[in-house]
Amino acid sequence: xxxxxxxxxxxxxxxxxxxxxxxxxxxxxxxxxxxxxxxxxxxxxxxxxxxxxxxxxxxxxxxxxxxxxxxxxxxxxxxxxxxxxxxxxxxxxxxxxxxxxxxxxxxxxxxxxxxxxxxxxxxxxxxxxxxxxxxxxxxxxxxxxxxxxxxxxxxxxxxxxxxxxxxxxxxxxxxxxxxxxxx
Numbered sequence: 001x002x003x004x005x006x007x008x009x010x011x012x013x014x015x016x017x018x019x020x021x022x023x024x025x026x027x028x029x030x031x032x033x034x035x036x037x038x039x040x041x042x043x044x045x046x047x048x049x050x051x052x053x054x055x056x057x058x059x060x061x062x063x064x065x066x067x068x069x070x071x072x073x074x075x076x077x078x079x080x081x082x083x084x085x086x087x088x089x090x091x092x093x094x095x096x097x098x099x100x101x102x103x104x105x106x107x108x109x110x111x112x113x114x115x116x117x118x119x120x121x122x123x124x125x126x127x128x129x130x131x132x133x134x135x136x137x138x139x140x141x142x143x144x145x146x147x148x149x150x151x152x153x154x155x156x157x158x159x160x161x162x163x164x165x166x167x168x169x170x171x172x173x174x175x176x177x178x179x180x181x182x183x
Contacts, residue, residue, distance in 0.1 A: 003047045003048070006047060006050065006053060007040075007043075007044060007047060009053040009054075010040075010043060010050070010053050010058075010062070011040065013053055013054065014059075014062045015036060015040075017063075018035075018036045018039060018062065018063075018066040019032055019033065019036050021063065021066050021067060021070065022035035022036055022039075022066055022069070022070040022073075025067070025070035025071060025073075025074055026070055026073055026074055026077075027160075027162070028160065028162055028163055028166065029163075030163065030166055030167075031070075031073050031077070031162075031166055032070070034073065035066060035069040035070045035073050036066065036069075038069045038073075039062070039065045039066045039069045042065055042069070043062065043065060077162065077165075077166075124175060125140075125145075127175075127178055128140050128175070131178055132174070132178075136171055136174070139153070139167055139168065139171050140171060140175075142156060143168050143171075150164040150165050150168070151164075153167075153168070
């Protein structure tokens with residue numbers, strides 16, 4: 001019970017300052033929120049090592065945790081952006097049906113090898129249509145069916161290009177989780 005109260009205090013005191021630090025590094029609302037969430041997970045794991053939530057030592061600890069989480073996310077974004085750009089460039093001049101199949105197959109890194117890519121695409125579409133929100137279905141259609149790039153998706157949603165990348169990354173993770181046993 002004592003730890004729960006301490007976690008609540010930490011959240012009340014530091015959630016907004018942590019968000020501002022993460023946003024200053026990442027320049028993206030969703031990613032900043034993710035960094036704060038990840039940081040609180042680390043703080044909760046080490047809650048027994050934290051003394052007074054209002055102490056300077058605790059403040060320095062919380063700041064170092066959020067900075068590291070945001071910097072890790074920033075580095076991950078950089079690597080992901082490079083990988084996505086290289087991946088997109090690899091398939092710029094290929095047949096459109098083949099490209100859709102390969103993008104879905106490779107970018108989602110399905111564990112199971114599928115001999116016929118269009119079979120996989122059909123299965124994924126079926127799962128998307130039944131298990132995903134309309135917003136996720138639209139994003140799937142824009143990125144993997146219409147083969148729009150992140151700049152075009154960002155324009156459709158009126159968001160930044162990095163936000164479009166992040167939403168697509170989240171969609172890929174969700175597809176992988178949902179499809180793991182089905183595809």
